[in-house]
Amino acid sequence: MLRAAIWLFIIALIAGFLGFGGLAAASAGIAKIIFYIFLILAVISILGHLLGGRAPRL
Numbered sequence: 001m002l003r004a005a006i007w008l009f010i011i012a013l014i015a016g017f018l019g020f021g022g023l024a025a026a027s028a029g030i031a032k033i034i035f036y037i038f039l040i041l042a043v044i045s046i047l048g049h050l051l052g053g054r055a056p057r058l
Helices: 002-018 021-052
Strands: none
Touching: 002 021
């Protein structure tokens, strides 16, 4: 998911540099949404790992 956000960000930069304002804005918006979803899922995953604990080994 983070890889998709990075690719869309790169597309937005290239489109913005070439003057395609609408495409750059759309790509940047999608990249932001995907990046925030990635951050939320990463935080949930980290909290789940820290709070979940492990079963004791026998």
